[in-house]
Amino acid sequence: MTGVKLxxxxxVVEELKTEGVEVAFGIPGxxxxxxxxxxxxxxxxxxxxxxxxxxxxxxxxxxxxxxxKTGVCIATSGPGATNLVTGLANANMDSSPVVALTxxxxxxxxxxxxxxxxxxxxxxxxxxxxxxxxxxTEDLPKVIHNAFYIxxxxxxxxxxxxxxxxxxxxxxxxDLHPKETFAGYKPNIKPNQVQIKxxxxxxxxxxxxxxxxxxxxxxxxxxxxxxxxxxxxSAPVVTTLMGKGAIPESHPLCLGMAGMHGQVYANxxxxxxxxxxxxxxxxxxxxxxxxxxxxxxxxxxxxxxIDTAEINKNLPVDIPIVGDVKLALSEILKLLEKKRAKxxxxxxxxxxxxxxxxxxxxVEDIPREGASVSDILIKEISKILDDDAIVTxxxxxxxxxxxxxxxTRKPRTFISSGGLGTMGFGFPAAIGAxxxxxxxxxxxxxxxxxxxxxxxxxxxxxxxxxxxVVCIFDNRYLGMVRQWQExxxxxxxxxxxxxxxxxxxxxxxxxxxxxxxxxxxxxxxxALNNAFESGKTAVLDMIVGKEDKVLPMIPPGGGxxxxxxxxxxxxx
Amino acid sequence: MQTxxxxxxxxxxxxxxxxxxxxxxxxxxxxxxxxxxxxEKEGLSRMTVAIKGSERxxxxxxxxxxxxxxxxxxxxxxxxxxxxxxxxxxxxxVKNSEARSEVMQLAESYGAKIVDAALDSVTLELTEEPExxxxxxxxxxxxxVKQLFRTGVTAIGTGAGLER
Numbered sequence: 061m062t063g064v065k066l067x068x069x070x071x072v073v074e075e076l077k078t079e080g081v082e083v084a085f086g087i088p089g090x091x092x093x094x095x096x097x098x099x100x101x102x103x104x105x106x107x108x109x110x111x112x113x114x115x116x117x118x119x120x121x122x123x124x125x126x127x128x129k130t131g132v133c134i135a136t137s138g139p140g141a142t143n144l145v146t147g148l149a150n151a152n153m154d155s156s157p158v159v160a161l162t163x164x165x166x167x168x169x170x171x172x173x174x175x176x177x178x179x180x181x182x183x184x185x186x187x188x189x190x191x192x193x194x195x196x197t198e199d200l201p202k203v204i205h206n207a208f209y210i211x212x213x214x215x216x217x218x219x220x221x222x223x224x225x226x227x228x229x230x231x232x233x234x235d236l237h238p239k240e241t242f243a244g245y246k247p248n249i250k251p252n253q254v255q256i257k258x259x260x261x262x263x264x265x266x267x268x269x270x271x272x273x274x275x276x277x278x279x280x281x282x283x284x285x286x287x288x289x290x291x292x293x294s295a296p297v298v299t300t301l302m303g304k305g306a307i308p309e310s311h312p313l314c315l316g317m318a319g320m321h322g323q324v325y326a327n328x329x330x331x332x333x334x335x336x337x338x339x340x341x342x343x344x345x346x347x348x349x350x351x352x353x354x355x356x357x358x359x360x361x362x363x364x365x366i367d368t369a370e371i372n373k374n375l376p377v378d379i380p381i382v383g384d385v386k387l388a389l390s391e392i393l394k395l396l397e398k399k400r401a402k403x404x405x406x407x408x409x410x411x412x413x414x415x416x417x418x419x420x421x422x423v424e425d426i427p428r429e430g431a432s433v434s435d436i437l438i439k440e441i442s443k444i445l446d447d448d449a450i451v452t453x454x455x456x457x458x459x460x461x462x463x464x465x466x467x468t469r470k471p472r473t474f475i476s477s478g479g480l481g482t483m484g485f486g487f488p489a490a491i492g493a494x495x496x497x498x499x500x501x502x503x504x505x506x507x508x509x510x511x512x513x514x515x516x517x518x519x520x521x522x523x524x525x526x527x528x529v530v531c532i533f534d535n536r537y538l539g540m541v542r543q544w545q546e547x548x549x550x551x552x553x554x555x556x557x558x559x560x561x562x563x564x565x566x567x568x569x570x571x572x573x574x575x576x577x578x579x580x581x582x583x584x585x586x587a588l589n590n591a592f593e594s595g596k597t598a599v600l601d602m603i604v605g606k607e608d609k610v611l612p613m614i615p616p617g618g619g620x621x622x623x624x625x626x627x628x629x630x631x632x
Numbered sequence: 633m634q635t636x637x638x639x640x641x642x643x644x645x646x647x648x649x650x651x652x653x654x655x656x657x658x659x660x661x662x663x664x665x666x667x668x669x670x671x672e673k674e675g676l677s678r679m680t681v682a683i684k685g686s687e688r689x690x691x692x693x694x695x696x697x698x699x700x701x702x703x704x705x706x707x708x709x710x711x712x713x714x715x716x717x718x719x720x721x722x723x724x725x726v727k728n729s730e731a732r733s734e735v736m737q738l739a740e741s742y743g744a745k746i747v748d749a750a751l752d753s754v755t756l757e758l759t760e761e762p763e764x765x766x767x768x769x770x771x772x773x774x775x776x777v778k779q780l781f782r783t784g785v786t787a788i789g790t791g792a793g794l795e796r
Binding site for chain 2: 181182185186189190193210242243244245367368369371372373
């Protein structure tokens with residue numbers, strides 16, 4: 061299309077449609093009236109009215125993680141935009157593609173402390189991959205196109221577009237759908253062949269190979285290649301929190317999550333391997349622990365990542381490969397498959413298998429104090445839900461119980477706030493997840509502390525008929541911090557007791573949701589079924605032990621083989 | 633801690649400077665000097681940033697700055713392989729004619745120009761390597777430096793002029 065005269069708001073909506081946007085999560089406001097006036101007539105874009113801007117950002121984030129498409133959120137100027145900040149920081153930290161559109165006061169009054177003015181452009185600069193403040197209506201086609209291009213290429217992330225009112229209201233004759241981009245933005249995707257050959261040699265010769273799969277494997281849709289490589293090499297796979305689902309956790313080669321709250325044997329495997337192929341991960345301290353001499357000390361460390369800045373950032377690596385994980389894995393497989401496949405049954409595999417089985421059996425023998433049932437509940441949820449069901453989590457103990465015990469079987473079905481660790485993320489992310497995958501069951505594994513931070517969006521669910529199930533692990537504590545106080549601060553529970561908490565069943569019912577209290581694990585199955593069959597958004601208030609602890613764990617300052625709470629893991 | 637000079641080619645857009653400097657701020661790295669100016673290509677600007685920091689720290693920041701969408705090119709100029717210049721304007725106190733002639737002699741030996749003179753002061757201009765300017769300024773302190781202005785360093789790679 062060339063040279064059409066449109067208003068700024070019309071241009072924005074036209075370009076959104078061109079980018080394939082089908083849904084946006086947002087809240088209108090004074091400076092966005094022109095944009096919402098166009099959206100009012102627009103049938104191709106479903107707008108979901110959220111009850112807090114933070115939730116709009118989390119919902120767009122959840123939508124993006126489940127669908128792989130770019131999530132869109134909209135907020136007005138000033139408080140609308142500042143409320144978005146946590147959600148955007150969260151999405152950006154976990155490399156989730158999100159485009160945020162914010163209203164801004166008219167260009168003529170920017171910088172005058174106008175009503176509902178905040179400098180969104182400067183506030184969001186350090187928490188986005190890129191951001192724009194649009195100064196001319198005719199720039200809109202290029203800006204919107206680039207926002208989507210930047211958000212969903214290279215290392216994915218958040219792009220914010222700040223839209224002053226007069227830019228949206230003004231008209232311009234523009235060419236829609238430009239292809240123009242930035243000279244300095246070249247998302248590096250083709251891996252170096254020389255490095256690939258070196259990696260193939262190392263992997264072919266390794267006696268104790270191990271693959272560490274991060275979130276990059278999922279976001280690059282490289283899970284098929286990962287599985288092929290693991291099977292060809294008979295190499296066990298451990299994942300990060302973000303990598304959960306990169307390989308089915310029921311696969312015999314999958315050791316589950318490594319790191320601070322990971323599986324003991326997954327951490328052991330990292331310590332003992334002689335070649336570690338790390339894919340799409342940034343070696344966060346939650347994965348490596350703090351004693352780096354325990355992290356793969358005897359291994360050739362290979363790091364594949366799309367972001368050059370991640371290479372040698374947290375750990376010095378032996379062979380870096382900058383590029384798309386999917387491409388890199390395909391190239392490695394192409395060369396490797398000319399060689400003979402590794403036979404299964406190596407000493408390494410036997411060792412891993414022994415550790416794995418030993419741990420699985422001793423988990424059942426945990427001495428239980430009182431109502432300590434959190435792990436049982438997660439395993440129960442894992443059993444009840446089908447392979448396609450999506451689990452989102454809040455942050456804290458509930459999250460780490462889920463990360464440790466929930467068996468993720470498919471990519472993009474375990475959605476959690478990894479980098480930022482945002483309490484209140486899980487529920488709005490579940491809303492986004494359900495909108496992206498309406499036919500799948502969506503369950504938010506929540507804590508009572510986290511859920512209270514964003515629970516007002518139950519209203520959104522009821523109003524927009526978005527059926528998610530919130531399972532609250534109700535212990536009346538900010539559990540993870542309490543756990544640290546118990547273990548490392550002489551049980552001084554400073555400000556972690558929640559005291560009088562609301563009756564979550566009544567709270568949910570007041571919003572028009574289905575709700576039920578689950579006092580014992582054996583009641584969970586029926587309760588979950590009732591929730592799914594209610595045809596409503598549902599909240600299950602699950603009573604768990606007040607002083608449940610997520611163990612084993614790497615204590616702060618410790619290394620990956622220095623986990624505490626492993627009394628029951630003596631045999632490894 | 634070594635001084636590093638980073639030369640950046642960036643899109644001439646509002647906000648680029650904040651984005652770039654934010655990368656240093658976040659890591660608590662102090663920028664010792666900074667110059668921004670037009671360059672040979674239209675629509676692009678060149679920034680020359682001098683910072684003190686370890687090699688490892690600098691390597692991380694350099695990569696993260698390269699990631700900025702509006703940064704077209706980043707070159708780390710080692711001091712040995714670059715021509716580095718700083719421009720200094722300083723107003724020196726001269727209490728009598730003896731001091732005045734001494735200042736003027738020293739200025740001449742350093743290649744500094746006299747750009748203004750008053751009864752009790754002389755204003756000098758010197759374009760040089762930063763270290764040589766430091767030495768010159770130190771000398772002038774004996775007479776009394778009333779005001780000192782420096783532009784901060786700008787630098788260009790030696791040889792054929794191709795940036796690495």
